[in-house]
Amino acid sequence: MEPAAQHAVVIWPLILFLVAALGLVGLMLGLSHVLGGRHDNRLGNQPYESGIKPTGSARTKFSAKFYLVAIIFVLFDLEIVFIFSWAISARDLGWVGYEAFLTFLFDLALGLAYAWKIGALDWSPRAPRQLRLHAIESNQARNLPSEQTS
Numbered sequence: 001m002e003p004a005a006q007h008a009v010v011i012w013p014l015i016l017f018l019v020a021a022l023g024l025v026g027l028m029l030g031l032s033h034v035l036g037g038r039h040d041n042r043l044g045n046q047p048y049e050s051g052i053k054p055t056g057s058a059r060t061k062f063s064a065k066f067y068l069v070a071i072i073f074v075l076f077d078l079e080i081v082f083i084f085s086w087a088i089s090a091r092d093l094g095w096v097g098y099e100a101f102l103t104f105l106f107d108l109a110l111g112l113a114y115a116w117k118i119g120a121l122d123w124s125p126r127a128p129r130q131l132r133l134h135a136i137e138s139n140q141a142r143n144l145p146s147e148q149t150s
Helices: 003-035 064-088 090-117 129-143
Strands: none
Touching: 064 090
């Protein structure tokens, strides 16, 4: 068989799959347009969540800490995939694989310790104790009458 014919044999299922997927998407969009409900009145356009009438704006702002914690969660959650794959092939990898796994876990623990130390996991980070004590002392000194400070 010629190389061009081999290439056509390999690629035609992909083209058929692409055409079928695009046809299915077009069919679903067309059917939803034809069969879908239309709401022209004011109440039909309001959001409805679990029987509760909406109050306030849906455009609430989230703290950047929320996104940071979410990204860290996803990062450490994906690490479980690598740990699971190592567990499946642990016998085949032997001691070299075990040492690589321990190195990986050590790096993971270092990353977690660093994120914890910089306060990436705290929702409301507090000032260090020395800074708080200094602020209290400076406020007390400022509030003392001028005769007592002399």
